[in-house]
Amino acid sequence: MSTCPDLVTFGEALVRLSPPEFRRLEQTKTLNVHVGGSELNAAVAATRLGLSSSFVTRLTQNPLGRIVENSARELGVDTSHVVWTNEDRVGTYYIEFGASPRANSVIYDRADSAIARITPSEIDWVAALEGAKLFYTSGITPALSSSAADATLEAIQQAHAAGALVCIDLNYRARLWTQSEAREVMTEIAEQADILFTTEEDTFRVFGIKAPSYEDVAHQLAERFDLRIVAITLRENPSVWRNQWTAIAYETATDIVHRAPTFDIEVVDRVGSGDSFVGGFLYGYMTEGVAKGVRYGVGMSALKQTMPGDLCWATLEEVERVLDGGGLRIVR
Amino acid sequence: MSTCPDLVTFGEALVRLSPPEFRRLEQTKTLNVHVGGSELNAAVAATRLGLSSSFVTRLTQNPLGRIVENSARELGVDTSHVVWTNEDRVGTYYIEFGASPRANSVIYDRADSAIARITPSEIDWVAALEGAKLFYTSGITPALSSSAADATLEAIQQAHAAGALVCIDLNYRARLWTQSEAREVMTEIAEQADILFTTEEDTFRVFGIKAPSYEDVAHQLAERFDLRIVAITLRENPSVWRNQWTAIAYETATDIVHRAPTFDIEVVDRVGSGDSFVGGFLYGYMTEGVAKGVRYGVGMSALKQTMPGDLCWATLEEVERVLDGGGLRIVR
Amino acid sequence: MSTCPDLVTFGEALVRLSPPEFRRLEQTKTLNVHVGGSELNAAVAATRLGLSSSFVTRLTQNPLGRIVENSARELGVDTSHVVWTNEDRVGTYYIEFGASPRANSVIYDRADSAIARITPSEIDWVAALEGAKLFYTSGITPALSSSAADATLEAIQQAHAAGALVCIDLNYRARLWTQSEAREVMTEIAEQADILFTTEEDTFRVFGIKAPSYEDVAHQLAERFDLRIVAITLRENPSVWRNQWTAIAYETATDIVHRAPTFDIEVVDRVGSGDSFVGGFLYGYMTEGVAKGVRYGVGMSALKQTMPGDLCWATLEEVERVLDGGGLRIVR
């Protein structure tokens, strides 16, 4: 493991518990255990494709905390800058998988987690960011608590200082904060960002921006916050099990809107798609620029949705196969 | 638990055994255990939405009998009027879940169950029906045996005597009796009913009624049996995993045919849909009348089909969300 | 369900998550879901044997809260006096099952649960205790928070007022409070108790009482707190999978120490043994007095340890069979 990761991400990863076989939570006698969280998911996706990544968080020193660390390490993400505590708890969440007309449903049990109780200067950012080219966090991290918001701002400043590009996903979570709380903090953060990931809906909820087209939304965001790149993922969900998925990315320097193919997805588990898009985008962007970024982001996140859990276990070869229109025959 | 339930239902509940993962029964080494039966299912649906309900049956005093009682109680249905015996057995059934072109398939092993061997006057109907506003049974109960048919007629008469509305679902089961047997008994029952639930197909098989439209079928039934309300559920199943589902309800007093939205359903388990419709309808009907009844019946039964087992674990809030066109986004 | 339960219990029930097959929590990808908590466990045991019981707690209105209620109802325990809230959370705990020399291991995640945040006068004790003959709570409930301690004291006073015997299990939990905190509160509680359940170890940790024999411990407790009955359970655990289990009960009125047979137990899951002892004792005591109480308590709790989960699914007939020295042949 290089001590100089390409990508450093910062946020919360939770232990996720989900009933199998479309059971309701009330019905189930077993739960599947996964680990996920926007910033871990993005680090995993980037790592699977070839970037080296490090995930920074604060964890309680108990089996649940170790499950989170183990899961990151299993997929090759460095955890050497995780801060450990004997206090607090590891956040958990429950997800039920639905079927039309029953939507998937989430119950968070993440209050007072170790990362929600982080305070600035607990993390040695100079060490954690040494050599990093990219820093990523999402709107979830500052929403966890006001001290977490402070720690997020500290991280972003340190990332700039370390010469890393600051990448942000709006990821608005209504159960964590109000739209006005989000607007205040995310405005401050977006102003320091280089690359912004979002959806049309989050843009409206957080910044009140609504426009006739995705491209317009991207333009407005780029302009308002002086961003290098704005990437927007687009989902159509005519049913729970079948979605269409694509993304665009607007690059300010060239004033080009880059597009990716639209995938018709048989959805096994859509959680973490946006995060896998981030990871795939950053890999593509770092290797060949925005055009590749948006394509690899969409390919990676399309594959994510076909496998259970928040993390994307696809390989570079598989992403390239679906982007090349590789068919659905069994190779044998 | 109030001693005066809004709804009393009477019939058989079986232990249901089903292979996971679309396995054939011949292939499987494990079976999932559920409990179901039309009258229990309806009581559960009504209870989940807010009516108080009591399920009356006859059960063998052994772990299988207790599984049935436990399952009813778990979902809040009163079982204090269940008759227990040390004789007979608890009915079971096996269901295989298919995929087009393989239909779901059921094997009943319910002969000689405790409820099939019930005889009139075993149940203290005066106590069981005290304060009840609704009584519900289906065409399955009298089909179990001739003594069960006698007991069903006794129950209906007692329900009338207790001032409860008598609600009947035709629920024709070809494996339990012939169409002519069904016609004879169900005619006698329908003549004493206030509300009739059925499908176009059952109406034809039991009463020989066929008409150019669902509305006509409802009209003819209402007229022939002097019914207050006739509700008909409608299913289109272009494939096993994808169905369309709705219902209508004709109200004699107003001569209005009430309709509900049609749901496009990704089918996890369609067993018990009609029963959840009954439960949802009765809740809606008791709170605001037929128009609400048909809507809540369809909403409840649409959700039922997205979860495994015969019982519907949806909540009032969830039913209202799908009826309000709540989308398929994950709320978080 | 009678509106006048024989037994009312008050406390916390948690959703319990445990890895199968002796896996460590760190290793597992699935968790089994159970529900348990001292006061629920005791109510279930009493109900299985024939007392009517009601469990009073405070629960968050979400699927996890409903899992707790459903589980109580499934086993016949009345939940109509549960207080529901949209705030707070449902406590959870994780348990790993060990093998010698690895002890079972528990991780609590119960802070800030709905019941921990209860305050006096939230529960309508007059209604909840109407007609009750017994009231039971354990040292866990007041340990949850100081407002829970106040609520516990309120409950005890109301129980006295309602004419119920007050039954307490010391149940010291070092992770919830210190020994001195426990001593202060539990002294106040014990002084109001009629029947005290405990172990030699808890008696020492909470009250500092140590004596050459179990009988002496019981005597001292009875005297110090002016108790009617003191029951002490006794476990020898030469290994994790094999324990010896029995109990004694000292009755002040007769000055007799009642004993029960010692069971050699192949331990499947020892959690909740003490609580099943309480339930079995109270059933025996209410039907025939202390001698039967201690025997049925030990029989019930011995059986508890042979089945997974905190709750005891044994029947009266099974308890009597093991007390009668019924052998280990398969009956067929």
Added chain:
Amino acid sequence: MSTCPDLVTFGEALVRLSPPEFRRLEQTKTLNVHVGGSELNAAVAATRLGLSSSFVTRLTQNPLGRIVENSARELGVDTSHVVWTNEDRVGTYYIEFGASPRANSVIYDRADSAIARITPSEIDWVAALEGAKLFYTSGITPALSSSAADATLEAIQQAHAAGALVCIDLNYRARLWTQSEAREVMTEIAEQADILFTTEEDTFRVFGIKAPSYEDVAHQLAERFDLRIVAITLRENPSVWRNQWTAIAYETATDIVHRAPTFDIEVVDRVGSGDSFVGGFLYGYMTEGVAKGVRYGVGMSALKQTMPGDLCWATLEEVERVLDGGGLRIVR
């Protein structure tokens, strides 16, 4: 498959449903599926060791009936003389696995099965027994119904006519018939038997024979019924999970009591031990006589108890390894 099996067995095989992980039947949401029945179990054991065997029964033509046939075939037992019907049902039974002091517990649901409804002359015994050297049935088959008893007697007569040795296991089942019913029928059967398998307890319950030693019991049986061989299995069960197991066989011709080593068994599933003893005995007896018979019977049935299900999946090599005192090291 040879058309001339060494061994023909006749009786009922049931679909067996058992909860995993020591769960009670009332608790479980999944059941493991096995197939078993004394005469099938014995045929399987003999086949695993090298005899060719055929299992004769009557089965309902549905997936459950096919599960029984498939299971026999999977283990190499011929099923070409099974009689198929579209009527009746396939018997099932439920078994809970216990732990001291909770014994294993069985619930039969086998009434009115296809084999219970068999009548004489339904089976073409001339064809089924062609070339057979051994015929085996147990006291369960005639206990199923009086027509099954008639069919059993017919089978035994035909076996004699075909030149096969008639082998009988008393296998008294109190849930199927009374001791006096059993005595009448089993006396008639034993009088026609060549080899009798039993336990001390069954001998007492069916024939009222009690003697100071196992050897005496065997002597008395051999004398009363003019038997060639009497084999008695012996179990000590100080706990559910740990038993001692051995057997003796008395050979009339030589007046020798043959013994086998006693095995200390860690019991996974003791069901079918006696039947595996029969199969192992018959293999040993046919290849080298009674001394080998009793040894291989005990070796095979000791191994049976270490694996789940009624059937013994051990191999000849494994039986010889345990009889040779092969240790418990992992071979690798």
Added chain:
Amino acid sequence: MSTCPDLVTFGEALVRLSPPEFRRLEQTKTLNVHVGGSELNAAVAATRLGLSSSFVTRLTQNPLGRIVENSARELGVDTSHVVWTNEDRVGTYYIEFGASPRANSVIYDRADSAIARITPSEIDWVAALEGAKLFYTSGITPALSSSAADATLEAIQQAHAAGALVCIDLNYRARLWTQSEAREVMTEIAEQADILFTTEEDTFRVFGIKAPSYEDVAHQLAERFDLRIVAITLRENPSVWRNQWTAIAYETATDIVHRAPTFDIEVVDRVGSGDSFVGGFLYGYMTEGVAKGVRYGVGMSALKQTMPGDLCWATLEEVERVLDGGGLRIVR
């Protein structure tokens, strides 16, 4: 089991390991165990419908080898001509089930299996083929090794000598040999075949034949290799979970192209469809000729795709029901 099977098949059957619930192989902690291989699959399908079949292969004598034999026997396929060895290994393969856009994915671990190491004259073909009317193998068997290719040619010659029709499925496997290797061997084999099963794609890859229509492909094959019948299966897979499936069969003698209905399939597991087509075709062909063959082949293989595993557990009645357009209602 007749000693004269209608159908003898020859090839490899593997132990197949697949993750449940759409998990990636990298993610899974459990694997489902199935058995499959083109020639076993075909024998099973034919046997389920009513032909007697025998599967010939070479297996290592260990539990894995026995799993293969047991699986064949369980479904009624004779295994008495399997050659057993203590050397070599049993081939395995892993399959991941995907969802659009992720295709199913296979990893073979079959090198150096016992059947790959077979040499001519190891099998007693005279005995194995006695009375056989049909012999079937696929292009996989000769691809396993050059000695396996020799053994395949020997088998084909012996089949001709025994008077059996020689039936071949091209089944090109790119991971086993190159197209030019396949072309050389399969040309020699096809020239000796009576009935050829293939797909358009395999025909092109192996023989370089491409034509404007399926019918043309069949014509060209029939002519080039002097075949009696050429059957081509046709799949459209717009998504992983939803396929269209049909087939045609060209009969040289009548110059007729027989067609079957096209099935819209909800795909549970498409592996083994072509093989089930072969089995269904041969059953239909032997009972009523090519027209029935193609219909029953398609019906059988359509049903195959709705159940997990390589083998088809459908019954004749079920095939006829789907061919008769039996709907998707639950029969009850």
Added chain:
Amino acid sequence: MSTCPDLVTFGEALVRLSPPEFRRLEQTKTLNVHVGGSELNAAVAATRLGLSSSFVTRLTQNPLGRIVENSARELGVDTSHVVWTNEDRVGTYYIEFGASPRANSVIYDRADSAIARITPSEIDWVAALEGAKLFYTSGITPALSSSAADATLEAIQQAHAAGALVCIDLNYRARLWTQSEAREVMTEIAEQADILFTTEEDTFRVFGIKAPSYEDVAHQLAERFDLRIVAITLRENPSVWRNQWTAIAYETATDIVHRAPTFDIEVVDRVGSGDSFVGGFLYGYMTEGVAKGVRYGVGMSALKQTMPGDLCWATLEEVERVLDGGGLRIVR
């Protein structure tokens, strides 16, 4: 992850497949997936306790190879020096868990694995060993193939050159090579070793050394091969589920035989005990010397046997608790 691990291990790790619930391999329809191999197991144990470790092997680049790497990383073992290939395969093995008198049973399917086909100079040992204090491999690695033996000798020489102590476990595997083959190679290896781990039995099989006591065996080994330390693990297995376990270590420099407590173990999975002893010993030895080494080795490996899989998931705190005689109470 430090680039200078304390411990470098070299060998094979396999994907392990095991039936749950004591099922035979022939019976099971599911397999549990674990990863194990002596040298990986030892690295994991050392890492869990606090040493940094790196595992060096050669793996095929496919999901199975990645499972091995992921598993190592999950537990914190560095894999950056693994050599990847597109050829060969990943070794697998099957293990059945027994019960007395049925021993556990292993089937290896590891021939021609990527590591068996390794040749010298494929690994950059200078980089891999930089800064390492300890190098560990076992007698399994050279047994894989003669090129693997060469590569092992190369590794040992490089380890010496890098200044690491060379630690060897004899680990004789009769299925991989003969005793005389082992003797030749292991003699050469032992002569270069600093620390030797073994059992009495392996010492006899490989070196023909037999002595009246363990201490003598250790002495003789130390003398013959000029070793710093000889550690011998000692197992008594009166039954499969219950073993006694301890170890001694002879230190040449002090001529002291260090002992550890004997643990009475309820065995969940004894595979990998010796390897966990190695890891625990090395941790203890590096921190405080041989006396601590043997104690921590025994504590770690005793705990290993209580958890499923080859790897030990215990923590330093848990090891110290069992060494301190921490009881079997649940801490809560």
